[in-house]
Amino acid sequence: MNLTLLFDVFLIAALLLVSWRLLGASDLFQATVLFISFGLFLSLAWIRLQAPDIALAEAAVGAGLAGVLLLGTFKGLEPEEDREGENLSSEACRLDPISPCPGRAHLLLAFTFVGSMTALLLLAVLDLPAEGDGLTLLVFQSLDRSGVEHPVTAVLLNFRFYDTWLELGVLVAAALSILCVRNRLDLRELRPSKVPDVMLRRLVMGLTPIMILVVVYLLWLGDHAPGGAFQAGVVLAAMLILLWFSGHASITSLSRILWLFSLIAGFAMMLLAAVITASWPEMRPLEFAEEWSGAIILAIEVAATLSIGVVLSSLAILSLGAVED
Amino acid sequence: MNQMIWVVLLPFLGSVVCLLVHRKLVFALAMAASLGTLAVAAGLVAHVWEHAGARVELGGWAAPLGIALQLDGLAALFLLLTAVVGVLVGIYAGSFFAQTSELRPMGIHFWPLWLLLWGGLNGVYLCSDAFNAYVLLEISTLAAVGLTVLSGSTASLVAGLRYLLAAMFGSLMYLLGVALLYAGTGQLDFVLLSRSLTPQVHVVTAFGLMVFGLLLKSALLPFHFWLPPAHASAPAPVSAILSALVVKASFFLLLKIWFVVFDSLSGEGPGKMPGQLLGFLGSLAVVWGSFQAVRQWRLKSLIAYSTVGQLGYLFFIFPVLSFSHSPPHEALAWGGTVFHLFSHGLAKASLFLAAGCLLRAMGTDDLHAMRDIAGRMPVITFSLGVAGVSLMGLPPSAGFVAKWMLLRAVLASGQWWWAPVIVLGGLLTAAYVFKILAYTFVPSQGDAVRLQPVSLAMTFVPLALAMLCVLIGFRADEVILLLPAVPGCEMSAGGGGGP
Numbered sequence: 006m007n008l009t010l011l012f013d014v015f016l017i018a019a020l021l022l023v024s025w026r027l028l029g030a031s032d033l034f035q036a037t038v039l040f041i042s043f044g045l046f047l048s049l050a051w052i053r054l055q056a057p058d059i060a061l062a063e064a065a066v067g068a069g070l071a072g073v074l075l076l077g078t079f080k081g082l083e084p085e086e087d088r089e090g091e092n093l094s095s096e097a098c099r100l101d102p103i104s105p106c107p108g109r110a111h112l113l114l115a116f117t118f119v120g121s122m123t124a125l126l127l128l129a130v131l132d133l134p135a136e137g138d139g140l141t142l143l144v145f146q147s148l149d150r151s152g153v154e155h156p157v158t159a160v161l162l163n164f165r166f167y168d169t170w171l172e173l174g175v176l177v178a179a180a181l182s183i184l185c186v187r188n189r190l191d192l193r194e195l196r197p198s199k200v201p202d203v204m205l206r207r208l209v210m211g212l213t214p215i216m217i218l219v220v221v222y223l224l225w226l227g228d229h230a231p232g233g234a235f236q237a238g239v240v241l242a243a244m245l246i247l248l249w250f251s252g253h254a255s256i257t258s259l260s261r262i263l264w265l266f267s268l269i270a271g272f273a274m275m276l277l278a279a280v281i282t283a284s285w286p287e288m289r290p291l292e293f294a295e296e297w298s299g300a301i302i303l304a305i306e307v308a309a310t311l312s313i314g315v316v317l318s319s320l321a322i323l324s325l326g327a328v329e330d
Numbered sequence: 331m332n333q334m335i336w337v338v339l340l341p342f343l344g345s346v347v348c349l350l351v352h353r354k355l356v357f358a359l360a361m362a363a364s365l366g367t368l369a370v371a372a373g374l375v376a377h378v379w380e381h382a383g384a385r386v387e388l389g390g391w392a393a394p395l396g397i398a399l400q401l402d403g404l405a406a407l408f409l410l411l412t413a414v415v416g417v418l419v420g421i422y423a424g425s426f427f428a429q430t431s432e433l434r435p436m437g438i439h440f441w442p443l444w445l446l447l448w449g450g451l452n453g454v455y456l457c458s459d460a461f462n463a464y465v466l467l468e469i470s471t472l473a474a475v476g477l478t479v480l481s482g483s484t485a486s487l488v489a490g491l492r493y494l495l496a497a498m499f500g501s502l503m504y505l506l507g508v509a510l511l512y513a514g515t516g517q518l519d520f521v522l523l524s525r526s527l528t529p530q531v532h533v534v535t536a537f538g539l540m541v542f543g544l545l546l547k548s549a550l551l552p553f554h555f556w557l558p559p560a561h562a563s564a565p566a567p568v569s570a571i572l573s574a575l576v577v578k579a580s581f582f583l584l585l586k587i588w589f590v591v592f593d594s595l596s597g598e599g600p601g602k603m604p605g606q607l608l609g610f611l612g613s614l615a616v617v618w619g620s621f622q623a624v625r626q627w628r629l630k631s632l633i634a635y636s637t638v639g640q641l642g643y644l645f646f647i648f649p650v651l652s653f654s655h656s657p658p659h660e661a662l663a664w665g666g667t668v669f670h671l672f673s674h675g676l677a678k679a680s681l682f683l684a685a686g687c688l689l690r691a692m693g694t695d696d697l698h699a700m701r702d703i704a705g706r707m708p709v710i711t712f713s714l715g716v717a718g719v720s721l722m723g724l725p726p727s728a729g730f731v732a733k734w735m736l737l738r739a740v741l742a743s744g745q746w747w748w749a750p751v752i753v754l755g756g757l758l759t760a761a762y763v764f765k766i767l768a769y770t771f772v773p774s775q776g777d778a779v780r781l782q783p784v785s786l787a788m789t790f791v792p793l794a795l796a797m798l799c800v801l802i803g804f805r806a807d808e809v810i811l812l813l814p815a816v817p818g819c820e821m822s823a824g825g826g827g828g829p
Binding site for chain 2: 129130133134178182292
């Protein structure tokens with residue numbers, strides 16, 4: 006008991022320290038590395054709060070993918086000449102050079118805001134009823150009618166199917182927006198900025214089958230344990246990025262139409278389910294017959310995994326890749 | 331009433347199809363989806379008119395566990411406004427993005443993103459679940475940011491990034507409030523939440539956070555900083571959509587949060603203060619936004635600042651209704667607010683689209699360059715004038731009906747101090763509308779700028795929007811009858827699907 010308490014105190018201290026250092030960092034590279042370690046500590050905190058699903062997602066997306074994106078952006082900001090020179094300060098690379106840099110007054114305002122928000126939230130959280138466990142009981146009571154055995158999957162893909170479907174729509178919107186920013190129609194011709202060496206190629210080649218296995222395992226696990234489409238999709242994204250980075254065939258080899266198909270597969274699959282159930286006279290929209298719901302959910306999870314993997318890896322490749330002249 | 335989900339499904343279907351088909355078919359299929367959505371929206375308005383609101387439980391899971399869709403008069407009117415503006419902007423965009431080889435690739439991204447945005451907006455209007463509303467706001471925000479950066483120019487990137495950060499921050503504040511409410515009550519459904527809320531610290535905090543987040547997204551005055559650059563730097567059809575529709579969706583949600591979820595909190599004693607504060611910020615927005623609009627020299631910036639000013643009028647409903655709960659003011663306040671939403675939505679879409687035509691014809695939207703436009707582009711100038719008349723609030727336009735009703739509601743509730751603001755805002759609006767029109771009538775000196783041809787569709791869509799804006803002024807009674815006198819009561823009783 007005392008040991009776990011000690012661990013919790015250590016975790017909280019680490020989180021506060023890392024975020025304080027992160028805010029004070031003058032060098033963007035340092036800030037990025039601190040951000041990644043912040044994400045890892047945060048996922049440990051989720052484990053301590055007994056939310057393994059969120060911990061997996063936080064480690065993969067918050068620390069992993071966001072870290073890749075930030076490092077890639079940092080690479081892009083670095084001036085071509087004198088790479089060994091001065092550290093890159095955050096003032097040197099602002100998108101909007103016209104408006105003034107944040108000064109003392111801004112910082113003071115920000116700290117006042119954050120301080121009062123923290124105080125307010127503390128008061129609010131202390132005011133919360135102690136024994137509230139939300140809808141957990143109701144979820145467990147309805148679990149046998151949902152077609153899956155893991156409560157989180159049941160909520161995500163049956164009880165609140167609509168939300169999950171819209172989240173996949175958010176991913177599609179994000180991918181399309183980045184496409185607009187880069188003025189591109191697809192990912193072809195985007196190459197990693199450095200020519201990969203042989204060791205990396207071999208290593209990734211060896212790792213790929215294992216990662217495919219992990220993707221399938223995580224996907225299958227979602228039926229009865231923490232795991233499922235989001236976690237499997239992130240591993241798939243990592244695999245696709247690594248394949249691309251080491252010069253193997255990846256999503257950049259796909260034609261526009263094939264890439265788009267895999268990008269929207271999850272969203273379109275759920276849309277199809279919605280259209281069919283909405284046109285069926287005896288059923289309510291998004292209602293699945295009990296005997297079919299397990300199979301439908303599995304099919305949708307497969308499509309969603311593919312989409313999540315492709316969207317996340319596309320985001321990374323679009324921001325890291327360069328076009329060869 | 332299962333067909334109400336089709337207003338979400340049809341735009342999404344259109345979006346997916348537009349991504350996958352050949353680019354020659356995109357416009358036809360997108361218009362098919364748009365017209366289909368308009369037809370369903372009209373059907374829903376007719377349904378509310380003849381029967382009442384309705385509620386559909388998605389997936390057959392009843393409210394605390396599942397998500398429900400809730401249709402009422404307010405939602406039906408928003409659906410209709412979005413569909414009318416959506417179809418007309420779609421016709422305009424089909425012609426706009428076919429103009430030059432630079433614009434054509436933008437068109438490829440425009441349709442999927444816009445239809446995704448439309449589906450998200452329609453979802454917001456039908457939403458009855460606090461977390462679901464967050465997801466819908468996210469999908470609308472990201473699609474709207476994508477549309478803002480459509481051109482890929484640096485100015486639009488800076489504006490789009492600022493928009494994204496402001497809107498994300500707003501969403502997260504809202505989400506924090508939702509989390510507090512869920513932790514406190516174990517409910518997410520609007521109606522169930524409203525029944526289980528009591529004035530405790532965490533509930534009041536959640537109220538503050540959710541309202542703050544939505545105000546940031548609706549660009550009420552101190553939080554308006556992201557709006558003018560984003561709306562001014564986007565391509566014309568996108569500016570029209572952002573100004574006419576997107577900011578209204580978060581305002582719609584604010585109405586629901588305020589008058590349905592937290593209805594029991596406002597009213598007596600200290601409960602009046604938030605309403606007064608919103609009214610105060612609204613009046614600041616009316617004066618400051620309109621004043622800034624008068625000072626602009628670029629047509630699109632002027633129209634964008636005008637949006638900041640006109641949005642301020644929407645916030646008078648909060649002080650009026652939190653002061654007194656008697657039906658006559660209430661009907662007036664609801665009617666005035668919804669009429670203002672309609673008239674501003676149609677007029678602003680018309681103005682931005684007309685500005686797009688001028689930008690196309692002249693190559694710039696500098697007011698100084700608009701010499702003798704009235705003689706050479708009469709239809710566009712006429713649209714600018716008619717839309718301007720409605721913004722100013724001159725009879726017989728919808729803008730007049732809106733401001734007249736708002737003025738009466740304010741006076742009837744005994745809060746005369748808002749009335750001068752409404753009048754002053756009208757005068758400032760007149761000043762910037764006449765500033766635009768004055769330059770169009772200045773005769774050109776010697777060699778005039780050669781105007782590029784503008785297609786028929788692009789010329790007449792702004793006119794159609796401006797004319798609709800006037801015509802709807804004659805249908806005031808129907809709109810008021812569609813609106814619930816006391817929306818909270820109607821929603822909790824409506825549809826009979828509640829648990």
